[in-house]
Amino acid sequence: MTGTDVQTRYFEEFADVLLRCNHLYHPSNDSIALRNAVESRRQIEIFDYSRSADAFTRAFGMRNSLKCLQALSCLEVTAHKYTRVCDLGCGSGAFSLAFAHLADNPELELHGLDISEHQLSLARELMSAAGLPGRFQFEQRNLPAQIGYLPDLTISSYWFCENERVIADPLLFDLMAGREMLIVDYEKIIDRIAASLPKGFHILARHSAHVEIPPVLADSVAQERASVYSIHIGRTKD
Template identity: 75%
Template sequence: MTCMDGQVRHFDEFADVLLRCHHLYRPSIDSIALRNAVESRRQIEIFDYSSSADAFTRAFGMRNSLKCLQALVNVGSRIRSYRKVCDLGCGSGSFSLAFAFLADNADLELHGLDASQRQLSLGEELISAARLPGKFEFERRNLPAEIGYLPDLTISSYWFCENEHVIVDPILFDLLVGREMLIVDYEKIIDRIMACLPRGFRVLARHSTNVEIPAALAEFVAQERASVHSIHIGRTADW
């Protein structure tokens, strides 16, 4: 089997997982309106998750999970070696879902942090519906704040675009990063993280690519492909 064949298989199998959660992803009038508004503006968006968590999840949840899966596939087989993982600004669990699927590790301990209780509740529902191996905990936390332990890996999708001040503050940045961190975000945010990376950290990899949306998810995602920008960093002491 070629590498490309393996990726296609991953995405087809992950599509089946996402479809188990179809009741939380099925488009609504509000989610379609939100998606159309965001795509027409073509700019970085800051959302009010206390009022739009459900619409946001239905509009962008599946697409974001597929983007995160692509970023994880780029890391390769090492994904299975991370046991303690923290999803920073986890929202409704897009990255958590993708990580748990690809890791396929019953010993996984995944801790999701977010300020929105509604988003956290959606994350708990999605993880439960997906029936993936591992132990999962979702906690309401006003970020940025000290995680309280050093995860093997911190993951984050589209949190830094809403908290750009953390990128330029070495103290805050250090509080949030585990031994390694994998970030999915807008390309300009990835550029800024690279430019401002504090001393003590190094770039392990950076990727920009497109993810092909599985045909089975067309009704939910409403596009054929999506761009993915990611950066994988590590603490220099660990390398």
């Protein structure tokens, strides 16, 4: 089986997982309006999750989860080797879902952190509906802050674009990073992270790709493909 065949299988299997969660992702009038407004502006967006958590999840959650799966597969991260994972600014759990699916590891301990309790409640419901192996905990936390332990891997999707000061502050960046970090974000944010990486960290890989949206998800995602930009970072060994 070729690498392309394997990746196609990943996405077909993941589409089944997303469909199990369709009650959380099915478009609403609010989510359609939000998506149309964002796509017409074509700029980095900062959202008020206290008021629009459900609409945001329905508008972008499925697409973002597919982007995160693409980043994981493109960077050839062997997901099952990471047992302690922290999803930084996890929101409604898009990256957590993609990682847990790819890892398929009952020993996985995934800890999601976010400031929005509305988003966290959606993340808990999402992971329950998905029924993936592992132990999942979602905690309200005003980030950036000390995580409290050093994860094997920190994952993050579209958190740094809303917390750009962390990119320029080596102390804050160090607080947020695990032994490794995989970040999915806007291209200009990935460029800035790569250019501003503090001492003690190095780039393991970075990637840009297109996600081909599985046809069975087309109605919910409302597009055929999406672009994804990611960077995989490691701590420099002493």
